[in-house]
Amino acid sequence: MMTDTSALPGLISLQGIGKRYQLAGQELTILNDVCLAIARGDSCGILGASGSGKSTLLNILGLLDLPNCGQYHFAGHNIFNASPDELAAIRNQQIGFVFQSFNLLPRLSALDNVALPLSYRGVSRHESVEQALRMLEQVGLAERAHHRPADLSGGQRQRVAIARALVGNPSVILADEPTGNLDSHTAQDIMNLLLALNREQQVTLIIVTHDPHIAERLDRKILVRNGVVQEAGRL
């Protein structure tokens, strides 16, 4: 199946990635010849104006969208050769998503939301609930485990979402404007939490943001401008 484990450096390696959309008969180029390498334990900010293609880049990095051309290796797997089921398994085991609008399932309790990724890898109900509870403790929400998302504040919801991203023990967390819907104080807390995870557990952190204050706290800054990617010098 996934025999293509050629010794490419790092966790993520993009080469010549392009993404185009057909819109009203016109072809729009969103990403053009993107080359990027991200190593385990890195923390990267993806910066750029709205419409620059940074969210598309994140979706491609997170295997939510497929590029039109180029080469993408994720932890040694060639993404272009992978079946949808294999992509789902990589998402489940290697990637944790944190969205701007939280994207919790409103009908499930915080605990069930966090336990959901484990259910897709065949972990027993009992065990997944236990792990989920441990994860909620880690983000400081153990006593809210049985609340529905609607009963939680924005910051609490994003903590639940982070717990859900972390429960599967992923090698990378992809966050799309994780603090975009939060007030500055809560945003600070969430960033502290994410950076602590990056520091203490060596989880690779990739954050899409347009906030320079957030970008400043990350090791690498990747600028996206009109579909072209530039690295803004390492700190």
Added chain:
Amino acid sequence: MTLRVELSFSQLLHEAFVSLRTLGKRSILALLGIVIGSSSVVALINIGHNAAVDAAMIFKEMGTDTLVAQFPSKGTINLPMATRLDLDAVRQAVPGLTHIGALTLLSGPVVFHGRSTNANVVGSTPGIQGAMRLVVQEGRFLSPFDANETYGVIGAQLAQALGAPGDPLRLGDRVRINDYLFLLVGILQHQPRAMMMPVQANDSLFIPAQGMRRIYANPQIANVIIRAAPGLDMELIAQHANVALQAQLVDHTVDIQVPQQMIDGMTRQSRTFAYLLLALGAISLVGGGVGVMNVMLMNVSERRREIGIRMALGARQRDIRNLFLLEAVTLTAVGAACGAVLGMTCAWLYAWLSGWAFALAVAALPLGVGSTLLVGLFFGIYPAISASRLQPVEALRDE
């Protein structure tokens, strides 16, 4: 790291269970929509069926299941007809025959308290009550033990004509025919006019056939009346009865009238009803189906984002499909079952209110429940499957 992750069946069941448990208001509404769709099909088909049964009953009461035999003599000379026939032999020879009775007729004055009215005096065998659908209002009809008694059973209109204000004809009164007094043991209900019958029960006095000799020198059997079980070929029964009766007669032929015109009418009417039912069923199927379809389409399209989130968390296409399959099965099965119960209750209530007999339509339940299940499953799963084939980013995108 393995790339194959398997969602265990118990995990899947738990998922569907949690999902249903947390259905909330929206899915109660979905359930309601399915119930309404399913019950309308069941109720409409069943109500239509009951209407058809009731209408067919009217024709039956007019006598589509009744045969009347006459006995013209062979040749030109008027030979006297037999005074009695072995009706039990005929009953045994003709399968499907339910009632048989013989009539001996005499027209003459009947006198009560000095008031005289012309009436049909009908010498009857006990089987006449069933054969002519006579319903007793008071007292009883003649029985085989009354053969030698001077008992009589009187028709409603005749009883009224003989009575007077302040002196009505009552059970136990005696009426006079020629020189004999007959004790009234029964008064009949008013009967609708029977087109086929040689006598109208309303204007008749029924007395035992053997007693006719008291008031008439040589009584002869005028008619034999036969009723058959419903739904049989009347022509065939008429042929069999003809053979059986002819065997007992020497000088007379048997002439049996089949109520063909009425039977034709009934056939046409039941065909009309069949078309009506077909249309009712089709319209309610479409109506109910569209209702269920809307509910399920709404249900899935509202959850497109959820599908996207689940895919981002690692759900495979088949996980999404199974989740929606289980939910759709449960939702439509519960909805269809409730709809069947509700529809049947409505049909029963309607039949009760309109005074029809309630009969279960064979097609109502399978059509109502089956169509709901099919439509619900299709529109529950199809959008989910097409959503699961999208790239996750497209399912996640805000509408």
